[in-house]
Amino acid sequence: MELFTNQVLAGIATGAIYACMALAVVMIYQAIDHLNFAQGEMAMFSTFISWQLMQWGIPYWGAFIIALALSFVGGIAIERILFKPLAKAPVLTNVAGFIALYAIINSSAGLIWDFTIKQYPTPFGSSPFLGSQLISTHQAGMIGVTVLLLIALYFFFQYTRIGLAMRAAASVPESARLVGINTSWMIALGWGMASAIGAIAGMLIAPVVFLEPNMMGGVLIYGFAAAVLGGLTSPFGAVVGGFLVGIFENLAGTYIPGVGNELKLPIALALIISVLVVKPAGLFGRHIVKRV
Amino acid sequence: MSAAEEVVAEGHEAVEAVPKRAMTLGTGTSLLVLLLLIAVPLFAKNFVIFQLTQLLYLGLAVLALNILTGGSGQFSLGQSAFYGIGAYVTAVMMEQFNVPYFLCLPVAAVVCFGAGFLFGQPALRLSGVYLALATFALATAMPQLLKLNFLEKWTGGVQGLVVTKPDAPFGLPMSQDMWLYYFTLVVVIAIYIFSVNLLRSRSGRAFMAIRDNEIAASAMGVNVALYKTLAFGVSAAITGIAGGLSAIAVQFVAPDSFTITLAIQLFLGMVVGGVGWLPGSIVGAAFIIFVPNIAEGISKGLSGAVFGVLLFAVIYLVPHGARQIAILGQQLAGKLRKN
Numbered sequence: 115m116e117l118f119t120n121q122v123l124a125g126i127a128t129g130a131i132y133a134c135m136a137l138a139v140v141m142i143y144q145a146i147d148h149l150n151f152a153q154g155e156m157a158m159f160s161t162f163i164s165w166q167l168m169q170w171g172i173p174y175w176g177a178f179i180i181a182l183a184l185s186f187v188g189g190i191a192i193e194r195i196l197f198k199p200l201a202k203a204p205v206l207t208n209v210a211g212f213i214a215l216y217a218i219i220n221s222s223a224g225l226i227w228d229f230t231i232k233q234y235p236t237p238f239g240s241s242p243f244l245g246s247q248l249i250s251t252h253q254a255g256m257i258g259v260t261v262l263l264l265i266a267l268y269f270f271f272q273y274t275r276i277g278l279a280m281r282a283a284a285s286v287p288e289s290a291r292l293v294g295i296n297t298s299w300m301i302a303l304g305w306g307m308a309s310a311i312g313a314i315a316g317m318l319i320a321p322v323v324f325l326e327p328n329m330m331g332g333v334l335i336y337g338f339a340a341a342v343l344g345g346l347t348s349p350f351g352a353v354v355g356g357f358l359v360g361i362f363e364n365l366a367g368t369y370i371p372g373v374g375n376e377l378k379l380p381i382a383l384a385l386i387i388s389v390l391v392v393k394p395a396g397l398f399g400r401h402i403v404k405r406v
Numbered sequence: 407m408s409a410a411e412e413v414v415a416e417g418h419e420a421v422e423a424v425p426k427r428a429m430t431l432g433t434g435t436s437l438l439v440l441l442l443l444i445a446v447p448l449f450a451k452n453f454v455i456f457q458l459t460q461l462l463y464l465g466l467a468v469l470a471l472n473i474l475t476g477g478s479g480q481f482s483l484g485q486s487a488f489y490g491i492g493a494y495v496t497a498v499m500m501e502q503f504n505v506p507y508f509l510c511l512p513v514a515a516v517v518c519f520g521a522g523f524l525f526g527q528p529a530l531r532l533s534g535v536y537l538a539l540a541t542f543a544l545a546t547a548m549p550q551l552l553k554l555n556f557l558e559k560w561t562g563g564v565q566g567l568v569v570t571k572p573d574a575p576f577g578l579p580m581s582q583d584m585w586l587y588y589f590t591l592v593v594v595i596a597i598y599i600f601s602v603n604l605l606r607s608r609s610g611r612a613f614m615a616i617r618d619n620e621i622a623a624s625a626m627g628v629n630v631a632l633y634k635t636l637a638f639g640v641s642a643a644i645t646g647i648a649g650g651l652s653a654i655a656v657q658f659v660a661p662d663s664f665t666i667t668l669a670i671q672l673f674l675g676m677v678v679g680g681v682g683w684l685p686g687s688i689v690g691a692a693f694i695i696f697v698p699n700i701a702e703g704i705s706k707g708l709s710g711a712v713f714g715v716l717l718f719a720v721i722y723l724v725p726h727g728a729r730q731i732a733i734l735g736q737q738l739a740g741k742l743r744k745n
Contacts (some may be wrong), residue, residue, distance in 0.1 A: 149535050196718065203725035206475070210677040213670060214717035221710025335546070342539050377550050383543030390540070391531045 121364045127253040129360020131322060133260050134315035135330075135337025136344065136352035137267070138308050143346045144284050145304020147198075148208055149338060152215035153312055154330030156192075159219050160185040160313030161320050161329075162227050164232060174237050178317060182310050189309025193302045200213070201298075223327040234320035256318045264316065264353050271349075280304060336363075343386045345399020355397065359386070409720070431685045431732075438683075440595070447587050455583045457695065462590045463651040465691035467686055468675040469601060470644035476682025477605055478637035479617030481534070483669045484541030485645050487548035490664030492646025493653035494552060495653065498560045500654075507572050507654050511593065514650040515643040522642020526635030526680045538547045545666045552661035566660030569653055590651050597644055601684060604640070615639055678720055680729025682710040693720070 138157065142150045150156075158250055164181035168174065170339055196215065202206055238255030271277040282290040283300035290297050315337075316330070323329050344355025366381040390396070431439070443462075447455045471485050492514040499505040499513060525544060532540050551557075553564055561567065574585035604610050615623035624630045643699045653659045671694045678693040679686025701712035724730040 149538075199722060204681065206673075206677050206681055207721050207725045207727075208482075209718060210674055210721055213674060214714040214721070216714070217710040217717070218714035221712075221714070224710070225707045228691065335542075338539060342536060346535065366597055377547075380543060381546030381551055383539070383546065387528065387532075387540045387543055390536055391528050393709065394531055394536060 117368065118365075121368050122361055123249055125361030125364035126257070126357055127249045127360070128364065129340075129357035130253055130257045131315075131319050131333055131356075132336040132340045132359050133353040133356025134256065134263075134318055134341035135312070135333050136356045137260065137263060137349055138312040138315055138344060139239060139334075139337050139341040140344075140349050140352040141267075141311055142304060143341070145280065145301055145308065146271030146348075148205065148212070149283070149341075149346075150308070151209070151212040151334075152219060153308065154334030154337070155216050155219040155223075156185070156189070156309050157316035157319075158327060158330045159223055160188075160309070161234070162223055164313075164317055165232065165320075165325055166227075168235070174235060181317065182313055185313035186306040186310040189306040190302045192309075193305035197305075220327055226260035227327070230326055232325040233289055234317075234325045236321040240321070259314065259318060260353060260356075261310065264349060267349050276303070289290035302338055322325070332379075334380035335361075336382075337361075339383060339386050343389060343396055345396025347400045348396070348398040351396055362386075408615050411688045418540075423534055436685075443591055447584055452581055452583045455581075455587050459583070459587045459590050459655050460652075460695055461688065461691050462587070463648045463655065463673065463690040464672075464695060466594050466597060466651070467645050467648035467672050468679060468687040468690045469598065470641045470648065471672050471676050471681065472679070472687055473605070473613075473644070474599055474637050474641035475676060477610065477617065478613040478634060480529070480634060480637060481538050482541040482641070482668065483538050483673065484544035484548075485641075485672050486666060486668035487544045488522060488642040489649035489652070489668060489672075490548050490552060490659075492518050492649030493659045493664065494561060494567075494649075495646070496650035497569050497659040498599040498683075500569055501567055502560055508589075511647050511650045514646045518646025518649075519639045520642035522645075523639035525642070526638030529638065530631055530634055542666065542669075545669045549661040549665055552664070561661075563625075564661065566658060566663075569657045569659065571657050572654065576677055586655055590655070593647065593651065597647065598684065601644070603652045605684075606639065609633065613721045674717065678727050678734075680727030680732075683727070683729035683732070686728040686733070 135154070135157070135165065138153055142148075142153060145338070158206065160181050163184055167177035167180055172180070192215070197211060198210055199209070235256070236252040238252045240250045240252050241353040242250060271281055279290070279295045280300045280303060282293070283295050283297040287297045290300075319333060320329065337356070340355035340359045341352045342355070343358060344351025344353070346352075362385050363378050363382045366385070367378045370381065447458060450458070467485060467489055470488075471482060474482055475482050495514040495517050496507070496510040499510045500507055503515075525541075528541055529537055552561055557563075569587065571582045573582060574580040578585065580588075605613070612628045615626065615628050615629055616633055620630055649664075656663075675687065675690030675694045677690070679688070679690030683689070697716055698713055699711070701716060702709040704712045720727075
């Protein structure tokens with residue numbers, strides 16, 4: 115039983131990483147209706163910017179805020195420059211655009227900061243949390259930030275004018291335009307916010323997985339999986355999905371014989387798919403009804 | 407976000423409708439392309455011939471994805487898995503059981519058809535990004551499955567398998583590369599003709615009806631479940647043949663050749679060639695083979711970025727892929743004829 119509890123705790127700790135990323139994925143999905151394959155790379159790039167700022171002597175929180183602001187502006191710029199012209203193009207063409215963006219960011223980061231692995235500081239320290247060896251204070255801090263972010267987003271979308279406008283623009287663009295919402299800018303705003311949330315995720319994840327251009331590859335896959343599991347329409351679902359995926363993954367690695375590190379991912383994904391077969395819109399997602 | 411249901415109005419299909427006549431080339435153009443494909447190797451070096459062979463079998467794999475996505479509207483990131491199965495079936499049969507290579511391909515096709523058909527079953531319940539995730543899971547699992555210990559006796563584990571390149575039969579005065587090129591060409595043309603006819607048949611119409619509107623299709627009496635899994639099966643079978651051809655041409659199979667990267671390349675090939683336009687598959691294959699090399703030539707350190715920029719350039723100029731160029735060309739030819 116103790117093994118089980120420990121594995122669940124360890125799962126929650128890794129799950130916090132996935133939850134963070136999943137939240138960013140859901141944000142952009144809400145705004146643009148696509149999964150952004152370059153999301154992880156954008157987060158990685160933001161993290162590198164904050165690292166660079168710290169190298170230049172700016173304190174952690176200063177670098178954090180500046181990186182956040184730059185990511186927000188950068189996200190909007192990417193949407194305005196690269197993806198607005200593709201708004202009318204077929205969906206699959208947009209997906210190809212994300213792949214192109216992925217390649218560009220990954221390769222540029224490699225050229226600017228090279229591929230060596232770098233240490234990244236944490237503001238929470240890394241001593242054991244409440245005497246448990248499995249969760250460090252950093253991971254506890256990460257869970258805390260994720261939950262705070264979720265609450266903030268909930269209030270933003272539920273009670274502010276601009277949050278409401280963004281939801282309207284995402285769900286019924288035609289009617290939203292009729293009531294005077296600038297839907298095109300709402301999309302750009304969605305990109306900016308997703309990029310900023312991704313930056314937070316990146317800066318929280320970096321102390322755990324270390325900073326390098328490919329750090330997000332694995333994390334993004336789990337983030338997608340978590341977002342899909344929780345339901346792509348629900349930020350809350352995404353966070354729950356993140357923790358569930360973390361726990362799944364750890365338990366599968368421990369209890370199913372013959373599963374090494376390599377088979378963990380396929381097994382977690384297979385589990386997620388079995389859930390989706392039963393609940394096609396994810397655990398907390400809205401069921402979308404199609405009109406013929 | 408309390409609204410329980412959201413209604414999506416029509417006209418937001420994931421894959422745009424391509425009328426079935428627009429899916430192929432005219433007879434004249436087809437013959438011209440065929441003539442070129444036959445003639446070029448006679449004047450080329452062995453390495454170029456090898457690249458052309460590569461072009462053909464990757465084109466075949468893109469074509470398979472095109473039937474699935476452009477034809478039946480289902481999206482797959484798992485094509486690399488079927489490609490890998492095909493390659494391994496071919497390699498294992500050739501090397502461990504000494505079966506002649508041309509008999510391995512049909513077996514690879516049958517095995518992959520079965521795998522695709524079975525995978526299509528759970529995939530029935532999923533669509534869009536959910537289907538993408540499911541197929542993605544398949545793609546990430548495949549290299550690991552190929553490395554499994556109890557299969558190592560046949561597959562050679564992480565090391566992979568070396569495949570012997572076949573000689574030209576009947577004492578034909580041809581290099582191995584050239585023979586393999588013509589062999590691949592014959593297989594590819596046969597499958598191309600099969601695919602064109604498939605999409606023009608009753609089954610093809612059913613695929614397209616499902617692509618354009620699943621509910622309407624089922625109301626018209628199309629067996630949606632059957633045709634969706636069938637599309638998966640056919641696509642997997644053709645991908646398997648492509649994989650088998652690649653195993654023979656590259657003379658080597660290893661688990662890490664069949665990762666998600668391959669599936670993404672095939673996807674890019676489909677987009678660049680034009681979704682739903684079968685002849686575009688070869689253009690798409692050319693893009694994924696040659697553009698990374700060109701990018702590397704422009705800048706070694708930034709090759710990924712250059713590739714990305716080139717990809718952006720292509721999708722800006724022709725968001726519908728090579729099909730758009732072909733349509734423009736046709737219109738131009740039509741105008742010239744009138745004058």
